[in-house]
Amino acid sequence: DVKVTQSSRYLVKRTGEKVFLECVQDMDHENMFWYRQDPGLGLRLIYFSYDVKMKEKGDIPEGYSVSREKKERFSLILESASTNQTSMYLCASSLIPGRETSGRWNEQFFGPGTRLTVL
């Protein structure tokens, strides 16, 4: 089974701190995603990566950056945390279209989430 892990379930940081959220997947997936989940807003895409060192902005990239130095690891960076970045952060991974194997579909697999509080 695909396993997507995130470095922390809960994190409390101070305003202005640099914050690193890490995500690791063990299924050789090309695509990795970072979402932010807020009540009433659903999941919104922050950044995604379709290969090592490749990244694209999602719908809400402001205040965030990402790093993908290895295929299995995708990091989300808050350069200077602010209180409006208090949220649940979800990481996901998937194969790229065309790499689906027999019996498996090209779904996104999610990590458990990191609930970040910025004080």
Next chain:
Amino acid sequence: AQTVTQSQPEMSVQEAETVTLSCTYDTSESDYYLFWYKQPPSRQMILVIRQEAYKQQNATENRFSVNFQKAAKSFSLKISDSQLGDAAMYFCAYRSANGATNKLIFGTGTLLAVQP
């Protein structure tokens, strides 16, 4: 741009009863995929069911089935014989069949409570 709308923020169902969660979407594309994801309390999001737009037949996975109405751009989820473990946040999602990535567009979610 594509959008996904879930108009029911919360729903409730009695155990063993049937409930239908609504989802509508807007797109100008003809080829795409639709998904329902489930997020149990404090647990990971998992895929419940998926539908390819080119298929007329509605997808079914055990107690979960969809009513896919392409012309109306509607994609509802029916849960039959509801169980306590079905209590969760349910998200509807859209993915274009074009392009080299696998980006999803999510709705705002429906929180389903199951009453014993």
